Amino acid sequence: MKTTTIYDVAKEAGVSIASVSNAINGKGNISKKKREEIFKVMERLQYQPSVIASALMGKKTFTLGLLIPDVSNPFFSEIARSVEDLAHHAGYSVIVCSTDNKDERVEKYIRLLEQKSVDGIIIGTGVENTEILLQLAEKSVPIIMIAREVSAMSVHSVLTDDFKGGSLAAQHLLKLGHSRMAVLSENFKVSSSVERVKGFKFALFEAGLAIEADDILSCESTIKDGKRAAAELIRRGNSPTALFCVNDMLAIGALQAAKEAGVRVPEELSVIGFDNTILSTVTNPMLTTIAQPMEQMVKLAFDLLISHSEQEDTIKQRIVMQPELIVRESTSKPKL
Amino acid sequence: MKTTTIYDVAKEAGVSIASVSNAINGKGNISKKKREEIFKVMERLQYQPSVIASALMGKKTFTLGLLIPDVSNPFFSEIARSVEDLAHHAGYSVIVCSTDNKDERVEKYIRLLEQKSVDGIIIGTGVENTEILLQLAEKSVPIIMIAREVSAMSVHSVLTDDFKGGSLAAQHLLKLGHSRMAVLSENFKVSSSVERVKGFKFALFEAGLAIEADDILSCESTIKDGKRAAAELIRRGNSPTALFCVNDMLAIGALQAAKEAGVRVPEELSVIGFDNTILSTVTNPMLTTIAQPMEQMVKLAFDLLISHSEQEDTIKQRIVMQPELIVRESTSKPKL
DNA sequence: CTGAAAGCGCTTACAG
DNA sequence: CTGAAAGCGCTTACAG
Structure with missing residues (x-):
């Protein structure tokens, strides 16, 4: 089916295509009467301007x-x-x-x-x-x-402020009384993750605590990966009492690992995530997390x-x- | 910054724009030598054909x-x-x-x-x-x-086959020994939901069971809505032992309502969803559901x-x- | 206030 | 094998 163009409406309305264009774009001066006439024709012909064509003339593609x-x-x-x-x-x-x-x-x-x-x-x-x-x-x-x-x-x-977000997580855990914590971080190439971990460590440092290198695990950013890493942490024994996960996906993985290992959250292990995605409201227990606006x-x-x-x-x-x-x-x- | 056009590469390569176009689209016949020459120039000029322009000539917009x-x-x-x-x-x-x-x-x-x-x-x-x-x-x-x-x-x-899906859910519940069931359905205007409920009822019917109209609740398709509807169902008392939710969102809402009411899933209430979204693997208990391929x-x-x-x-x-x-x-x- | 004409960056017959 | 020319559906000065 041939689509109707500006030529069709111009012909039908008995004007030039320039006038049609002007009417559409509210440019130039057109008599009210002509404008209305043109709009009527456009309606009747179900004319839709081609953004392709107008984009080619230097207008936006939207x-x-x-x-x-x-x-x-x-x-x-x-x-x-x-x-x-x-x-x-x-x-x-x-x-x-x-x-x-x-x-x-x-x-x-x-x-x-x-x-x-x-x-x-x-x-x-x-x-x-x-x-x-x-x-x-x-x-x-x-x-x-x-x-x-x-x-x-x-x-x-x-x-x-990812650094701040990491600090917030640490302060929360600190305030609850945790002193032995671990972190699950995404791939260290992601700048936001790095900042979050830094912030977390810094808040710990300020509280006079340090975190062992062993207790910072790096993994990909899937639930499965989080689960694997957390499982390893738990298996190691002598586990931390709290785990900061650099995003909700990892935190969910951690929740699953804990569940499988029979470790109760939060009683035996506190888990905190990041991002406040819909997932964090769906888990059981629901996830404490850091929200970005x-x-x-x-x-x-x-x-x-x-x-x-x-x-x-x-x-x-x-x-x-x-x-x-x-x-x-x-x-x-x-x-x- | 002026973007480079087909004219630029034509001029630079000492050919017509038609030849450049042909080279790009592998149309017409161009001597190997010219083609290579043209490609080199395109590379050097970092030429990117405009899909806008080619779309205007009746080609696809991709x-x-x-x-x-x-x-x-x-x-x-x-x-x-x-x-x-x-x-x-x-x-x-x-x-x-x-x-x-x-x-x-x-x-x-x-x-x-x-x-x-x-x-x-x-x-x-x-x-x-x-x-x-x-x-x-x-x-x-x-x-x-x-x-x-x-x-x-x-x-x-x-x-x-949504009807079949609904039946599958019913059969599963039936096999487990449930006889008193309820369903949470999305807005009845959604055709797939209607089919699912029909299939569910039909399987029950075949098993000699019926479901009371009261036990089929309709709501919007959010977690919150599912929760509200399920809470109502639970509050009513004389509750069913199993709940078929027409999608995972509603099922999650039901899980939450049960949790709040202190009703244990699945011991006191079985819940089954539909769609097998990522959410169904994240809840605790994880959701039994019907998957679409x-x-x-x-x-x-x-x-x-x-x-x-x-x-x-x-x-x-x-x-x-x-x-x-x-x-x-x-x-x-x-x-x- | 209105229209003829050029041009956006391409593609496609059509000559040569 | 190659290029001149028309045309896709618009917009925009520019005359009148």
């Missing part, structure tokens, strides 16, 4: 790219939803790109998004080879980082991205948000 | 739309990931559209997708006013329904959509997949 490690991970799917809602509200659509934290995927996706002339890219994924992003930042497409950071990058970024972060990021695309030369901002402790059921005083 | 109720719902975010992977592999990107099962959002998104000339739309969301879809089906953009159905629609669809379904849907876009006239297919019972910890024999 499409945004969102790079995240994995949409099927609740933390990121929640981000995706927030982005989508804001975008939709502003007339944009969003192309979701799951990178699995693989640089090659990042690169491939970025190239794709460039070819499609997206109006901006929101990056919520880690990148090892920061060259990729630096190059991208040089180009014309506006980008912004969210919940991730690449050092010394000249791009806007909005993130949580994701909705606000997404809002800030989005606004920055969109306004940025208007005024090229704004100074790159780095907005840091405050994390918050959410106490639920997985932490308590250590058993004597 | 963009797909995905309509689902909510990306932040694990069931759908898993679908989104599968779709994305297949799409990416085939060179497509996907625009994710969360509809909240609202017709107005469906309409708005569809219009947006049309204006962007997507190559196809995957619909995994319910629609009340089927007119919307019927109209869409008349148009040129190929569509396919997944995990949802709109009666009498002349579109491809791939779905699970989502990956296969997405694969079939995707292939159908893409091939469909090539050959307009294929007969509309309706592919039905078999559900599977996944027994975990939330169901057991009823306490005497």
